[in-house]
Amino acid sequence: MDVHLRRLRAFVTVAEELHFTRAAAKLFVAQQSLSKQIADLESEVGTPLFERTSRRVDLTPAGEVFLAAAREALALIDRGVEEARNVGRGRHATLRVGFVAGAALELTTHILGRFTDRFPHTRVELREFGLADPTAGLAAAETDVAFIRLPCTTQGLVVHPLFTEPCVVGVSTAHPLSGRDRVRVEDLVDQPIAIGRTDDAVWRAFWTLGHRPGAERPAHLVETTSQSEEMEVVAAGMACCLTPAAALRYSPHPGIRFLRIEDHPGSVVAVAHRDHARGPLVSGFVEAAAAVREREQRTVRAIEDAGLS
Template sequence: MDLNLRRLRSFVTVAEELHFTRAAGKLFVAQQSLSKQISQLETNLGTPLLQRSSRKVELTPAGQAFLTAAREVLARFDQGVAETRSIGRGEQATLRVGFIVGAALELTTPILNEFTRCRPEARVELHEFAFADPSAGLAGATTDVAFIRLPCSTQGLATTALFTEPCVAGVSTAHPLGSRERVCVQDLLDEPVAIGRTDDTVWHDFWTLASHRSSGSAHHLVETNSQSEEVEVVAAGMACNITPSAARRYSPHPGVRFVPIDGYPGSTVAVAHRSNQLTPLVASFVRAAETVRDRESGIVRMIQGSSGPS
């Protein structure tokens, strides 16, 4: 199909203006020429995109779907052109990589190395974010790509899973549950829960066991600002926390014991980007992450199987 960029831009302009005369003026083309382009596009696609009458122009359901796709294609193309021109001028392309504590765990360094090997001309900026922003900068467009931990709100994001690891309960070594080899969700429902401050309800509900509570929320929450603060709260016996099993390797504390939780789903680490912002650099980073994930199967198995008590 001859879906060239000129026709896509013409369609997007008409769809946004819903008026052929105004759209033709914005595109600096004759209205007759614009109508012909849209008709050719509809012929190529085999379905009407617009409903025309003497009084108004409206998008058909197919047109609404195609508008989303056309905008994404044009945005990606424009970003690629800008990046290519920047590199051609000798400017160094920069990729802003966001992450929250732990990033992609033991896969982080291999992924960064693989990306650097594939795109040696690019400069990587690493930005760490607190639990307040589980999107690691993607929601506010301050990063281009990020290591995020699911579940969290992924509206407008495209994600590629790297691994899923078990969840554990962090409890004070003086707590009665600290002597247990394993616990179940019911053992934790009456306990105060430490949770990082965030407006992301999907993230908040998962790490407070909300789906297992009749009220939907814990009777007592201790909100924290960082991983280290959360660990200290747990060590002091002020609350327990629900956390990935990697906390035993990345946040050990002599006053905290991490106990596996039976009957609770694991947490998935993924590489993510805004769904309408797949630039060549971002695509290269995602491919590097997939390459390392598939190549380092032993590391992935270790991460996904790390469910023993500690």
């Protein structure tokens, strides 16, 4: 089936406006011409995409499904055209890569290296995001692809997991639990917990023990704005913090001990992108990440076993 891009754009505009007159004005075409484009598209697809009455226009269930595919196709074409024009003008295409603290740990440089080897004329812009945005810029479309840590709110995102990392709890060296090598969740439920300031309820629940079935919100949370601030809060004995096991390697602190949590699920590190942003560069980055994960199995196993001995 050969669906014309003009008909796809006409369909998306009508779907967004749900009004043929407004959609025609937005597209600078006659309403009769727009109606014919939609009719031709419905004929090509083989099913009605809109329900029309004298008073309103609505998408059919088939139209709802087709709208998602149409948006994705148009976004891919538009991004490809933009990248081709940039290269043709002697400009480098740009991929904006967001990440939260730690990115993909020891896999990060391998993934970036593999991507730049395959796309040597692409400029990679790296940007770190703080605790306030677990999506590393994807939610606000500030980045094209990102290393994120789950669980967090992923509505509208496509997520490609890389590995699952154990969680540990950081406590002050003066804390009563600091003499132990491991703890259970029940040992922590009455403790003050440090948590980054964010509106992401899924993220907050996981890192404050609130994700458990029937769990109540901890009695005392200490809000922080950065990872370094969180470490100082813990070292001062003001709170403990749940954190990935990589903290043992990446965030050692003389005033903090990190203890294994025996019955807390791990945190998944993933590459993610917006649902309608699957251009060649984003796809290439996802492929590079998957290839590195398969190639570096020993490193992945070491990450997934960290903090468990």
